[in-house]
Amino acid sequence: MHRDRFYTLAASCPDRTGIIARVTGFFAEHQGWILESSFHSDEGNGDIPARYFMRLEIKADSLPFMLAELRERFEPIADELRMDWKITDSAVKKRVVVLVSKQEHCLYDLLARWQARELDIEIPCVISNHDTFKGFVEWHGIPFHHVPVTAENKPKAHAEMQRLIDETRVDTVVLARYMQILPPVLCAAYPGRILNIHHSFLPSFVGAKPYHQAWQRGVKLIGATCHYVTEELDQGPIVEQDVIRIDHSDSPDDMIRYGKDIEKTVLARGLRYHLEDRVLVHGNKTVVFR
């Protein structure tokens, strides 16, 4: 946890020798103070080629230039290394839209963290297919949009949601137990920027009623998975997971109750990693520099 303003470079490129030296040499040359640095070489897998991943935090005021110039000066190095890269600024708050339905646990948890500035973000609005949390959200000074989704109005509702999301220029959309499937067009519009919390330890128990599936199978642990949303239901890259122990005396209702505690914790952790640019997607997997 750094109090001072810093820039975060998150990047990946084809693997070769000298990558760290090239990148850190650039910062050293300008007296850039590296607060935190992580590197990972992924050997690839079948169709997915080997690739190098990195994340650096550089103290902003250690550099003799501002962010725009930093990006400009770094670009030739990034080009030389054929990087996918971005540099973000800790002083610019990320903008996160939250989608909820009728379950409160993830919403309360996220707003508590936002309230305490532990999650130092802007929430331009909350969107829900129910109006359950309208008062609660508005009490926090956050706009609330009720967009009911029915079998009949789906295209219109989805268009309205996309309009709301687009116009708030969000960085990230969080499905905080939003119980509707997003349309492919929306998934495609925000690749690697929509986070969902699924209430099972994926890949077990894909789809509906995972706790009932878990109960039927008699497993001894249940879990939750935070993943990026892709067009294939519950198949996107996994960001974070955790489990909790249950036993024979627990009914599906008990599991639902226990599961909430895992769901909100896993979502909060996954969201934090994502917002701090600690998650780099590689094919259908993630590198998470915790």
Next chain:
Amino acid sequence: MHRDRFYTLAASCPDRTGIIARVTGFFAEHQGWILESSFHSDEGNGDIPARYFMRLEIKADSLPFMLAELRERFEPIADELRMDWKITDSAVKKRVVVLVSKQEHCLYDLLARWQARELDIEIPCVISNHDTFKGFVEWHGIPFHHVPVTAENKPKAHAEMQRLIDETRVDTVVLARYMQILPPVLCAAYPGRILNIHHSFLPSFVGAKPYHQAWQRGVKLIGATCHYVTEELDQGPIVEQDVIRIDHSDSPDDMIRYGKDIEKTVLARGLRYHLEDRVLVHGNKTVVFR
């Protein structure tokens, strides 16, 4: 999790043969349907004598009489076995007063559970030495009392708190990261009914700034402890504990942030066990029938 109304018998008595038979025989005689039952024989320890502990849930409408008559009929058995005992009714909501200071995580967590009726209690009021959460609490329709505590006004403030607690006829007082030490008279007035969450894995790091103590010692896990408040600071019977992994890169501030997730979960679990009469105190230890 039982949907139907039930009675809970929580009891302890000196150990001997035939206790289970005597107690369950009574219920069987009246066609009482036992939903859940737990038994434990504690061998004692030095000054603490051996003792038998039990907890039963009996379906209310399986019995041919009401709660008052149940208690009356059970009393001779309890006397014969020299029991400490109580029978509670799932239809009567427990009354819980919450004390907070300026940290939000436990309060948000408890109110989310209360809101969802996962924690099916009445909260007659929230008391705080700060007015930070006045609006938030009142939005939920719960009275909020601001009782500032300073070096000068302590006796008066404590008297006011005790008056508020007494007049709400509470079953339980929860210190949800309330950062003031309760006076001995208040501790003594509610023995085994005041739950605190301490932000360390007791008995390590008693007292102030436990995360800083943990950081100094270089431990690899940090924890939280839910315990009953007694007159000795952080020495009361432990109800529930848990830990989370940290490493060398985590500062005390990081630990404080991680710790919040453990604190709220451990407090919620401990409170649930307590409210469901799953916790029986034995000397300075607890039997917890999870």
Next chain:
Amino acid sequence: MHRDRFYTLAASCPDRTGIIARVTGFFAEHQGWILESSFHSDEGNGDIPARYFMRLEIKADSLPFMLAELRERFEPIADELRMDWKITDSAVKKRVVVLVSKQEHCLYDLLARWQARELDIEIPCVISNHDTFKGFVEWHGIPFHHVPVTAENKPKAHAEMQRLIDETRVDTVVLARYMQILPPVLCAAYPGRILNIHHSFLPSFVGAKPYHQAWQRGVKLIGATCHYVTEELDQGPIVEQDVIRIDHSDSPDDMIRYGKDIEKTVLARGLRYHLEDRVLVHGNKTVVFR
């Protein structure tokens, strides 16, 4: 953990009122001292009817008769309640045959526990399709049988294994990372008595190379499952499971290494529960009275 000799009753029967009273009343009548008792009412699920489960430990010398008479006297009660039941004697060591291949971790772990009498069993023999551990096993004074299994000799090898198992009159067969599929006839001959350790968190990653499957999917936790062997591969009732955290830097080989620690621990726990008659099978699920 009880030092004195005790009998263990493990039983299940159709649910009704008065079961506990009937059973514990019998023991109370004879001054039987109940050391430990567990009860569970299972509400059933589709084709699986509701059922009541119990496990009691009774101090042997508190009863005025021996085991044979205990069984004889208990039989009418069991019949009346339409019980599946058994009573075992802590003084009679269980007989366990261990099957291994070339991985050492579970075998070393089991023999360390056996050596320390933490696992207080007899091991009439170890059977393996390789001779890797012949010297190690024999050093412990345990007979070792090398039964190679090839595409050609399968029926003969399986017959030899069954002969060895049958003639040692074992209670339980443990597949301690035995890398061959048992023939249906052998599975059927020892229902609920063959324990396997599968190196994934079932039902994820059934079949071969589960760690490679886990790596492909990019999960953040890997696990192991101890289950009873049935004719359907990796589908039997689950006894115990656990998981361990991994991250992007872990290769399948790293996972295999981490996984060993989970596998041996989960197998040892599952085996202990089984040997102490703590596991009661109900359809494809288990009740585990830990």
Next chain:
Amino acid sequence: MHRDRFYTLAASCPDRTGIIARVTGFFAEHQGWILESSFHSDEGNGDIPARYFMRLEIKADSLPFMLAELRERFEPIADELRMDWKITDSAVKKRVVVLVSKQEHCLYDLLARWQARELDIEIPCVISNHDTFKGFVEWHGIPFHHVPVTAENKPKAHAEMQRLIDETRVDTVVLARYMQILPPVLCAAYPGRILNIHHSFLPSFVGAKPYHQAWQRGVKLIGATCHYVTEELDQGPIVEQDVIRIDHSDSPDDMIRYGKDIEKTVLARGLRYHLEDRVLVHGNKTVVFR
């Protein structure tokens, strides 16, 4: 896990800008392929000054020179940065002496890992104050020295132990539940090279019978701690810790049994980190680059 030979640089130095660039620049200049790299900036604490820590794995055959020349060429950089540093070679097996008493779990666990070459070390000998495991150790082809320690012979026994350790030119001494306190002279002779496993979650329950202490206090989790041995009992830098859940039904004997599983796992993890040069000591704390 790398199959190819590699060198490991583990180093620390006063913090300043340009450290990573200086070090990785050196390797890049010679086409050194960095397999793994970790960096950490420690802000210090009171008397302990801020310091920079790093660990790099470099593929041996990517460099145009051998280890001796690597060390020679790196030295000026290390001097310039005022480093404490070492470079080790994955092809040179570490030499580890194991000390045991009468408990088998850590010894079996370590030898299983050694047998499987998961722990790719040489064990020049096992030393014990009992002869319990003489046959077992010797069966593995490892010399076993029985050095009884009594109130009378302590100085002589300790001298004999030190002689055995010295003459085997070991890198590391592991106390695998060795139940004697090492003399200060021996602790001082191998600073940061003697690893102990203590059977509690330090700093709770220092000294003798920690499980009995834990039982007296009624904690809900018990643990184990792997730490470097210093002259102050149970006060050395902590390398690794873990815990396991217990409840009211567990006696001290049960805790001892559960604890063994944690002890051996924590010791094996701590030892692995140490042998792979992942642990850097800083005052009374450790940086562990897992």
